[in-house]
Amino acid sequence: MDISIQTLRDKLEPFLYQVGSLHYRFGAGLTKEFPLRAAFANFPELGEPESFLAVREAIGRKATDALERERLGLLLEFLAGQVEDALCVDAAQAVAALEAGEPVAVGGERMAFHDALAQLARSPMRERRAVLEQGLADFLWEHQDPYARLRESASQAAARLGYSSYVALREAVSGDGLMALAAQCEVVLRQTEDAYRDVLSYALKKVDPSLRPLPGGAARKHDLQHALTAPWLAAHYRREDLMPATLRWLGEMGFDPYAQGRIQVDSEERAGKSPRAFVADLQVPNDIRLVVRLGSGLTDAFALLHEFGRAMHLAHLPKTASVEERRLGDPAVSEAYAASFDHVLLEPAWHKRYLRLPDAVAQDGARLVAFSNLVLLRRYCARLPFELALYERGPLRPLAEAYADRQAAALMVGVPKGFYLYDVDPHLYATRYLTAWALEAGLHGQLRTRFNEDYWRNPATGRWLQESFAQSGTERAPAVAKAWAGTAPSLEHAAKRLVEALNR
Numbered sequence: 263m264d265i266s267i268q269t270l271r272d273k274l275e276p277f278l279y280q281v282g283s284l285h286y287r288f289g290a291g292l293t294k295e296f297p298l299r300a301a302f303a304n305f306p307e308l309g310e311p312e313s314f315l316a317v318r319e320a321i322g323r324k325a326t327d328a329l330e331r332e333r334l335g336l337l338l339e340f341l342a343g344q345v346e347d348a349l350c351v352d353a354a355q356a357v358a359a360l361e362a363g364e365p366v367a368v369g370g371e372r373m374a375f376h377d378a379l380a381q382l383a384r385s386p387m388r389e390r391r392a393v394l395e396q397g398l399a400d401f402l403w404e405h406q407d408p409y410a411r412l413r414e415s416a417s418q419a420a421a422r423l424g425y426s427s428y429v430a431l432r433e434a435v436s437g438d439g440l441m442a443l444a445a446q447c448e449v450v451l452r453q454t455e456d457a458y459r460d461v462l463s464y465a466l467k468k469v470d471p472s473l474r475p476l477p478g479g480a481a482r483k484h485d486l487q488h489a490l491t492a493p494w495l496a497a498h499y500r501r502e503d504l505m506p507a508t509l510r511w512l513g514e515m516g517f518d519p520y521a522q523g524r525i526q527v528d529s530e531e532r533a534g535k536s537p538r539a540f541v542a543d544l545q546v547p548n549d550i551r552l553v554v555r556l557g558s559g560l561t562d563a564f565a566l567l568h569e570f571g572r573a574m575h576l577a578h579l580p581k582t583a584s585v586e587e588r589r590l591g592d593p594a595v596s597e598a599y600a601a602s603f604d605h606v607l608l609e610p611a612w613h614k615r616y617l618r619l620p621d622a623v624a625q626d627g628a629r630l631v632a633f634s635n636l637v638l639l640r641r642y643c644a645r646l647p648f649e650l651a652l653y654e655r656g657p658l659r660p661l662a663e664a665y666a667d668r669q670a671a672a673l674m675v676g677v678p679k680g681f682y683l684y685d686v687d688p689h690l691y692a693t694r695y696l697t698a699w700a701l702e703a704g705l706h707g708q709l710r711t712r713f714n715e716d717y718w719r720n721p722a723t724g725r726w727l728q729e730s731f732a733q734s735g736t737e738r739a740p741a742v743a744k745a746w747a748g749t750a751p752s753l754e755h756a757a758k759r760l761v762e763a764l765n766r
Contacts, residue, residue, distance in 0.1 A: 265307050267320055270337065274585050277305040279544055286542035288358060290528050290553045291376070291535030296358035299351050309348025311422045314341040332736040336590040339435040343689050345422060350415035356408035362534060364405070368397040375401070380537035380555060383487035388470060391484040399680030403662075409683035410657040417653060428653040432690050437738060443693060444650060446753040447643035451672055453754065454636060457761045461633045462674055465489040475674035482676045483669075490637065491559040492630045498623050501558045505529065507616040508566055511606070512574075516724030519570070521577035524548050529556045539565040541572045546588045547579045560630055564604050571603025572596055578731035587735025593691070594739040597698030599731065602705050606718040607631040608763045615719065625766070632763035637673065639699060639757060644672035645685070646692050653690075657683055696753060697739050703756040704747030 280301045288296045307313055317338045321331055347354070365372035375398075382394045402409070416428040425431040429440055459475060466473035466481050469489050473481045492499070512519045520527070524547055532555075539554040552573045556562050575596050579588050606612045608631055613624035648668050652661055665682035686692075709717040709726075717723045734742070743751040 265310075265313060265316070267317060267334070267337075270307060270313055270317070270341075271585050273305050273308060274340075274589060275545075277301065277308055278589055280304065282542050282544040285540075286544065286551050286553065288362070289536040289540055289542070290551075291532040294359075294362040294534065296355055296362070298355050298358070302348050302351050306348075308341065308344045311345055314338065314345060314423055317341060329736070333584055333586040335435075335437075336586040336592075336736060340590045342419065342423065342431060342435045346415050346419035346689065349418050349422075350412050353408045353411035353415065357412065360405055360408060364401075366397050366401045369393045374534055376534055376536055380535075382484055383491055383561065384557060384559075385488070386493060388485065388488075391488060392482065395482065395484040395678060399678035401680075402684050403680035406657075406659075406683055412688070413652060413657040413683060413686065417656065428690075429650060432693075436693075437740070438693055438697070440646075440650065440690070440693060443696060443753075444647050447646050447696070450643050450753050450757045451640060454640060454757050454761060457764050458633075458636055458640060459674060461629070461636075461764055462486070462489075465492075465630070465633060468492075468494050476670060476676065480676070481674070483673065483678070486637065486673060486675045490630075490634050491561050492627070493559070495560065495623065495627055495630070496558050498617065498619050499559050499563055499627070501556055501562070503617060504556060504558075504563050504566055508563075508570060511612070511616050511719075512570065514719055514721065516721040517574060517728070521547075521550070521574065524577040525550045525552060525573045528553045531555065539569045541569050541576065543576050543589075547577045547581060550577050560607070560627060560634065564607060564631060564634060567607065568600045568604035571600035574603070574727075575599040575731045575734070578728050579735065580732050583735050591735055592738045592742075593694045594697040594701060595734050595737060595742050597694055598701035598705060598739075598742070599727070599734075601698055601702040602709070602727075604631075605635070605702060605706065608635075608760075609718055610766075611716070612718060629764060629766065632760050635699075636757070636760045636764070638695075639753075639760065640672045641669065642692050642695055643753075644668045646696065649686055649690060649692055652686065697751055699756045700751030700753045701739055701743055701746070703752065703759055704743050704749070706759065708746045 281298070284296060284298060284301065287293045302309055317334055320326060321334045321338065326334065361375040364375070366375050366378045368378055378394055378398055382391060382398065385391045385394065420428045420431040423431060425434065432438070433440055462475050466475065466485060466489055469485065473479060473485055475481055509519045519525070528551060535555050536553065537555055542551040542553065544551060550573045552569050554566055554569060556566060608628055610624040610628040613619045613627045614621065619627065648665050651664065655661065662679035662682040665685070666677045666679040669677040709723055712726065713720045713723045739751055743749065
């Protein structure tokens with residue numbers, strides 16, 4: 263196929279709008295249909311290996327200047343993902359149809375997959391949570407095939423593009439050192455083990471005095487998920503208060519919460535709606551959809567703030583920037599900005615100011631947020647080595663035990679093996695989250711240096727962030743980290759900050 267790079271660029275915007283619209287409508291529970299194949303059929307050039315090779319060749323030309331090389335690098339990484347996604351489009355549609363249409367057997371009843379997931383953490387009855395967890399695990403174990411085909415497409419894409427492995431492909435297009443990052447993960451797991459165990463024991467006892475972590479106890483992942491909602495604090499983190507508090511904070515920071523209409527928030531309760539909050543970027547920066555299934559509790563406050571951060575970043579990218587800068591920037595940078603929004607919850611004073619909570623409750627809430635972040639960090643630190651093994655060996659059933667064992671060791675609770683192919687983000691996106699948390703630690707230091715310890719309520723912080731958003735187009739994580747902290751992103755720095763918050 264003979265196609266110019268400019269033609270590829272011209273097709274990016276309409277393709278991403280179409281795919282973004284599909285993800286928005288499906289994830290928001292507005293439709294059960296997910297016709298992804300039609301989008302790929304309309305733009306076949308974006309999924310062709312020849313397009314990838316043409317861009318790679320252009321990057322290597324001596325005549326290509328530095329800025330163009332950066333933009334082409336973003337395009338190259340995107341096209342690698344498109345080759346992979348084009349190979350698994352049927353599997354992706356099968357997964358969507360399965361999760362939207364096939365009911366999950368939960369004890370004596372049958373319920374929608376996303377509704378069962380949403381109830382899993384929120385149900386106060388341990389017996390009910392156990393039945394939900396087992397029902398979901400059995401469902402996923404019985405329907406492994408489309409998830410396995412999703413993972414197999416990664417290695418197939420690497421082979422088509424001439425790389426020895428999927429890890430080699432991802433390192434080549436992203437510039438990330440995945441083995442070095444995995445080594446950092448192991449260090450973080452060791453360094454945070456004692457602090458994590460102490461707060462886990464406390465949180466489990468708050469929901470059930472008989473619960474104990476592994477290895478001596480019998481706590482399960484659903485117990486941990488329920489503890490993270492901090493039900494003993496639910497009266498202080500009410501659904502009706504979370505959105506007004508967030509909007510007030512954004513306003514005091516100098517943000518228009520809806521970015522002059524560029525951000526639309528969908529917080530309605532709706533059957534089939536994804537339990538996981540997300541942002542759908544239909545058009546950047548003009549049409550950003552923030553979808554959240556808002557309930558009560560700290561996890562919902564965390565999700566709302568996180569997604570507002572991501573939406574704000576996208577909504578403040580310059581309209582005049584190139585399509586690569588607006589649409590294909592390093593996701594780790596955007597996730598770092600998102601994390602900087604949800605990390606204000608680590609400040610007890612934020613809880614006191616915006617939710618009007620007493621000192622003791624604000625301290626407990628902030629400590630639980632630090633624990634929630636440490637759960638995420640440890641979970642992903644355990645996931646990355648597993649995912650590297652998954653892409654090396656393929657989606658083999660023996661890896662289910664490895665997944666369950668690694669997650670159980672990291673989280674200190676029993677983890678069902680049935681989730682081993684479901685609990686994997688495409689394109690090794692786990693690396694983006696890990697890098698983002700390391701980046702955010704540097705950003706936090708920058709904000710404190712510039713605007714003092716109460717930076718989180720300073721309008722000057724909001725202005726600086728908006729200016730930073732607008733300049734973030736082609737910058738990769740290492741360059742951003744150097745600008746913010748003067749050093750490479752450090753997971754250990756991020757972990758240390760969380761441990762310090764736990765010990766306050």
